[in-house]
Amino acid sequence: MFGVRPKRTYLTRTMPAAAAAATTIGPHDGPARAGDLIAAKVERLGTHDHVEDPHGRRVRLYPGDLVIGAYGNRYATDFYEGYVPTGARTHLLTAGGLIGTVAAAHEAHADPTRLEVAGRLVDERLRPRSLEDFARPLRPLSPATGSPITVAVLGTSMSAGKTTTAAAIVRGFARAGFAPGAGKVTGSGSGKDRWSYQDAGAHALLDFLDFGMPSTFGYPLNRLGATMTAIRDGLASEGCDVVVLEIADGLLQEETAWLARRLPGFADAVVFAAVDALSARSGVALLREIGVPIRAVSGLVTRSPLATREATAATGLPVLAPAVLAGGAAVRLVASESVVA
């Protein structure tokens, strides 16, 4: 029909091979919901000229390609605000395979890749498939499994260096002899982030995609809270004695702000990734207001010695470059006394 094999995207990572083999493309009927698995034809290439395959490899797109992705919403200040579409013409919101319609775009990415929905993925009995079908159950942590040390990474905004910071913390713990787990609590499914953690030495990885969400924007807050706990507990049950959690976007994003308020008593340490000294100061102040155990600042601000000095003075916290965290300071984030830079 299309001459080339459909290109499965990263968001289908959780779909077992047998299930994938048993699916076909069925009609597109019924309401569209986040997580629905969708086949869509590339009408015109725009910002995204590639997708990530289920392993995270960049796969080049051509007009006419059929991509298998999932409906979802996107909240990305540097990219798109996008929503589950209401019609057959829509957009590729992420390289990970998130399909939705752009409502607002950063001016650098004003031209999204256009898709035409070809149909839903359905099983042998023509039942539509959704990422929810392949979600891990939200199991409570077994009492026999000790609660792991938990470090959370938040940031001022998208592209503040959160993933780099979290990966550096993972690296620091791995080097120090721990079995660190890495979890991404919110955001949009991305193979790149997963590989960052893997390369840093993560013993195990979990993210919201493992719990049935292609992206987290628009999901009920309680579900996000339960997912944060489930990621931590899931990593602990896989043998991780330290869990590093990345929470996407900036503190002013509603879901991030809601999750941040749940960190006191949940996280042993929080690192704040900031783009500059002023945002470091305001972010740290916001977190302190709600009692978050913030132990250090990192992120893009650390690229500048001057900005680092400013941020140190403005926050009273150690401002640690990712290389410093990876080199040993990560463990000291959860030291029984104050952080040693």
Next chain:
Amino acid sequence: MKIPAVAYRADGTRGPGALSEVELDVTEIRESALVMPGLLVVDVRGGAGLDRRGGDLRFKPAGGGGPLASPGDRREAMAFGIVNVAYHLRRGLDYLAPLTGHALPPLIARIGAHQDEHATWGGGHYRLPATGYSSLPETTMPAVTGEIHLGPGGAFTQAAGRRYFAAPAHVVAIVAHELGHHLTRHTADFRLNGQRPPLAQTNHRIPLDEGTADYLAAVLLGTPDIYGWHRGGTPPSAQARRCLDGPWTMAAFRGGHDTDPHLDGTVWAAALWSAREAVRARGAQATEFDRLVAQGLVRTGVADPEMPAEAARRRRRSFGNALGAILDADAVRGGRFGEVIAAAFARRGIETRFSNADLRDRCRGLPRRAPAGPGR
């Protein structure tokens, strides 16, 4: 005065050792230091509180302490570390004295050294006063007779199924290895430091030095897998594990200034260990071979006033010459083990008549470079 103490004793397992009650002959107990005859062990960070128990040095390891421990546990682990280092250095020095025929010069061990420059340093080094240092510079001049510096530690390992902060003061292999450098400095003196100004010695080490230090660690630990505990993540099959019963021969020798002398030293250490096992298999005590090794080091260090310094250094870095010194030491004792020792070394590709490079090339099946040996 004999003081009751607790330290790890080597038990042949891949762990820190068995926690045991021992006695230490201590001259003075300070807040964070123990003074013993010919030995000072101090934790430069202070706060160990060694003197808080009225002359009782039975402290707990407290999981090695580390940044995740409570302040109380950190202090306990620090105190234990001082005692542990003191016990093992004392034991090693006492073992070596009759083998070399003289007590080694006074030794200082500084725990928690270089914390400001490298807060997570998990190793140790042996330092002599020098005009410069390739890494971790000294803010105060080390003692002329040499100092062991042990880092504060930065990584965790496992002990008895639990996480354990691998503070170097708790890792007997590191302590024993550094003691090995004190031995070689004051016997073979591979770098001719005895001929340099006391405050301008060199801290560069050669493979024979590192290999001998690993060998002493194996002797004192009673196992060839000296780093099996805190470097257990490195596969035993990797040369970097520095396991003395590995298959290393001169074929694995690299040589040259850019090579880690620890790795090349593994060949020498493995040869020493297999010779020791061969001597034991003849029904002799292992100590008899250790004595030959110590005497070989002493013989290597005897200066030849006629020989230019460069020639002397070249002579002292030769594996073949070091083996020759051991065989000579055996010969003056009746030559009971010469044959078995030479055979054990030959299996590692080490013979007395060739330079290190020639031994390597022979082992790799490459053409010989020169018919003449390095000259003994």
